Amino acid sequence: MNDTMKNHPASVWALAQRAARMNPSIIREILKVTEQPGVLSLAGGLPSPETFPIEAMREATAKVLADTPKEALQYAASEGFGPLREWVAGALARQGQQVTAGQVLITTGSQQGLDLVGKVLVDAGAPVAVETPTYLGALQAFAPYEPIFKSLASDSSGPLAEAIEQLPHDAPGTRFAYVLPNFQNPTGRVIPEARRQAIVAAAQAARVPLVEDNPYGDLWFDEAPPAPLAARWPEGVIYLGSFSKVLAPGLRLGYVVAPPELYPKLLQAKQAADLHTPGFNQRVVHQVIKDGFLDQHVPTIRARYKAQRDAMAQALARHLPQGSEYAAPQGGMFFWVRLPEGCHAMALLEQAVAAGVAYVPGEAFFAHAPDVRTMRLSFVTLSPQDIETAVSALGRVLKRHLNEELEEATP
Template sequence: MSSVWNQARRAARMNPSIIREILKVTEKPGILSMAGGLPSSDTFPVEELKAACDRVLSENAKEALQYAASEGFAPLREWVAARSAELGMQVAPEQVLITSGSQQGLDLVGKILCDAGAPVAVETPTYLGALQAFTPYEPIFTSLASDAQGVDPAALARLPHDAPGTRFAYLLPNYQNPTGRVMPLERRQAAVAAAQQAGVPIVEDNPYGDLWFDEPPLPSLSSLWPEGSIYLGSFSKVLTPGFRLGYVIAPSELYPKLLQAKQAADLHTPGFNQRVVYEVVRNGFLDQHIPKIRARYKANRDAMAEGLKQHLPEGCEWQTPQGGMFFWIRLPEGLNVMDLLPKAVDAGIAFVPGAAFYAHSPDPRTMRLSFVTLTPAQISEGVAILGRVLREAIDNGAEITP
């Protein structure tokens, strides 16, 4: 029987998240999972949130439970604007749009900037969720050459030739998901200069910037080119992802259109959630809370760095991340991560194949390991198992897909 439904052309481009499908396979009891991109639930400030819920519902229930402004809760917008000064930005509260997680920021940016067939430039590799958010708006992705310091400025400079009419370059300067890499200051300056020269604006995504271990954050790309940048931030990694609170900081020129897109998408982000989070952050709570998350994640990072050094066979390549949540491993020639995953799951561990994070030409030898959901002891155990699985695959060379 034929269907009465005709789907949009864009629907054919949309696909289920590969990671999501992989996580289903790897969700077995007892497995040591380094696959998920979840923050550690031990870092959620439960008591503070509970007290704040109570306060909001005791003091401002009617306002918190009613429809609210699409722009977001004004005091929270002011807080975001003020805090962005830490990254060298000068932001007016009127430039801040509160979103339902920074994923929604990506969706709204796609909605107002992407046209079918118009290029959008992304890092190699890049955040999978951004590819998913932009894809329904049918851009043509351009994969920018990138190295351990992030995007190659020369690739940005070549955009007018390689991909004329590029709507924006989507960049993640801090502890990028999936690679964990950070852009040094000189690279930031060179990249922004190249983008300016090329006339390609920047969409900067910074969910992990607060999770630095060694050096405090560098100036944001947006601080170097305010009128040519949109900045996306999130409360998911420093408070809780379960409240779905993020924000977009946009040039005044773009703000009204972003706001209309927000209004059409869900009217506004829950006012209750915004008020509760504002209650928690208003008096400097994050200044004592984030250092605790950093200390915890840094110890985990150290455990994984040590384990990898000890257990991974020769020929594996990685950099130790200076912040964030992920190691990015490249296996020796001849190994294929997708083929290894079932063996790893059988052996009791899980990770995410890096192939999911490429707009083009996935590198089948890459994998992403999260170090924030397991304990240091579990990380050591998990990485030891990974080492055994890899050695076995190398030893049974015959089984390896070339």
């Protein structure tokens, strides 16, 4: 046996085929880079820690441990904490959804909800329709179940209804279409009322169910978004929500609202995955929110994020090179920028980090045919002053690159 074989013995582990479809999140990899001293990050989709209700959490934790310590620290029901499920159903009913607590499944973050949906609905080779572009985490959640992704033609108002209408012809047997109607990650776009009506009508006609992901819907700045898709077609829509953006992501609390015929299978998948979402966390969150806390807390988040949105819009107008395309989002956490011709966002990332700023190249958010000129910029974790500094540095990198391109092209 030679030295190489001694130092690197053959592995006894055989990976499942689905493991080959699991890839690291480019966002998580970029976040590692942003830990370098002096790098201002516009990359991570992280809520501002300044919005975390620390004192309310402290008080709620003390009360839960004082009143129901044994129950909070014991195994719990797979469906979730009953009073929290009732709260979710009530909150959604006020948005116009026809929901009972019996349709609410509390998950370990809404990301787990995506995984459960994939596990229950997707077979290898089955088509799954997604927006163009779409949330990277959803692509990661569904990919191990080996779907064939079908990219829906989309514009600044979301997926085109006619693209959904064509699914029976373009992708027969499509299991569902995954959509983010409110302040989408990554584009920040919101689907307007007329398009929502058209999407639901098209999905009903095509008999294609919808998976509606809504982590950002409460983070509107000037006007609340239209009613959810689930309010228009309760039996044909799975709805996902989250407490991460309005309380704290470290709690890992989300929920799935499913039509009654699907709920038992999602519950079984949840039981197999982790038995239940931490009961202690659920009780603490319910204690915080049960008396209307979010009615006062969420507006403070909106005001903070709106000021940061405005700061970024002003900085982009000042510093991005001519030919850049973007629109100020009306809520959420992100700007979506398309750079001038000749810019490759992934290729320029290393230069940007060296200049002290990080972003997420947009190509990771496309199931097919990525647009390499796009990038996602988060505005909620930096102060207006730091946003100005970061965007100024980004602008210098982009303009220098374009000048170099022009010089090379000049005879």
